[in-house]
Amino acid sequence: MAVKRHIVAIGLNHKTAPVEVRERLAFSSEDTAQILETMHQHHCVDEIALFSTCNRVEFLLATQDVPEAVEALKDFMAEFKDTPRHTFEQALYVYNGDEAVRHIFRVTSSLDSMVVGEPQILGQIKDSYADACNYGTCGVILNRLMHKSFSVAKRVRTETGIGDHAVSISYAAVELGRKIFGELEGKAVLLLGAGEMAELAVEHLVNNRARPIFVANRTFERGLELAERFRGTAIRFEEIRNYLKEVDIVISSTGARQYVLVRDDFKGLMRARRNRPLFFIDIAVPRDIDPEINRINNVYVYDIDDLKSAIQENIEERQQEALRGERIVDAAVVQFRRWFRALDVVPTIVGLRDKMEEIRQKELKKTLACLHSVSEEDRAAIDRLTAALVNKILHDPTTFLKQGGHKDKQSLHVDITRRLFNLDESNENEPEG
Secondary structure (H helix, E strand, O other), X not given: OOOOOEEEEEEEEOOOOOHHHHHHHOOOHHHHHHHHHHHHOOOOEEEEEEEEXXXXXXXXXXXXXXXXXXXXXXXXXXXXXXXXXXXOHHHOEEXXXXXXXXXXXXXXXXXXXXXXXXXXXXXXXXXXXXXXXXOOOOOHHHHHHHHHHHHHHHXXXXXXXXXXXXXXXXXXXXXXXXXXXXOOOOOOEEEEOOXXXXXXXXHHHHHOOOXXXXXXXXXXXXXXXXXXXXXXXXXXXXXXXXXXXXXXXXXXXOOOOOOOEOHHHHOOHHHHOOOOXXXXXXXXXXXXXXXXHXXXXXXXXXXXXXXXXXXXXXXXXXXXXXXXXXXXXXXXXXXXHHHHHHOOHHHHHHHHHHHHHHHHHHHHHHHHXXXXXXXXHHHHXXXXXXXXXXXXXXXXXXXXXXXXXXXXXXXXXXXHHHHHOOOOHXXXXXXXX
């Protein structure tokens, strides 16, 4: 008999934990392989994926024992990050079954984002899923769940207006700068980091006629590439302090694990600037800018949580469209539940036999309708013959499915059987990604 497995999502995000907690638990891409492979070896974790972005840290897993798996993950996070459980445990959410499925559908569709409808999350989730596939920690269940989540996200994006008036964290950062200065035209900008968030910020700044633009990146070539694209100037990381004397706005989004700028970097700086205001918008997690810098006169530091108020208007405008997206998610949860329940051997065997019997009865009826001179005894004999043929044909597949074997193999065999015989007809034409 198949062992019952559960889908679980456990994590924290911008709604449940402040940036101080999120940055302590943020996992880098270099950590991913060790994290996934270590947790996948735990006896209660069958499949696992990790999503770590600036606004969330989440694990998605398939397990036979939910309480044990949850405790194992909490212990692992505490040990790996050298952080006591009590510092983050209250911020954790745990979703099981349909609620876990609904959660990942909402996350992938950007219904759970700080900026509802922002497009970056789908790419981030796809990259994280690709990592889990590369490290061999996803199986039949999470593979199906993730592909379904991508198709749900596509429907939400195309069938609702959730992406209208496109915004992102980078856009919100630039909007904050515009509110501070009134106009960004002629304001000098320094970008620390040349990743996707920085690139999006540059696009919005150029649209608001901010000039000149300087780009500092640890890999100078990457900074030069971004600067040239937007007619800016690339500088080396070692030159940052010199350029702080000239610029008005600093937007930081590096992947550094410690502060890029600390209070000591500002000795004598404001005197050289003649106390002109200097605004920092720190959209990195972990943070790049030491919050102590905010104590310096005429220096203002905003982190990613401060952006919430700047984007509130956009969030409110999208709520009606988000409701339509929620309906799409709810319907998808029901569809996935049917598939997941059918992964059990018994429903699959019953479904297979029912389908074969339906085909037998249909073909028998058509054949007997053409045989007008056949006696009732012969009709009964033909009926017994076709029933016996179906039973003999299904004997080996049924035995094979019942034998089970390893849990991952059993799920794979059941899934292949359902696909091979098209037992999920409602999903026959459903896109997978």
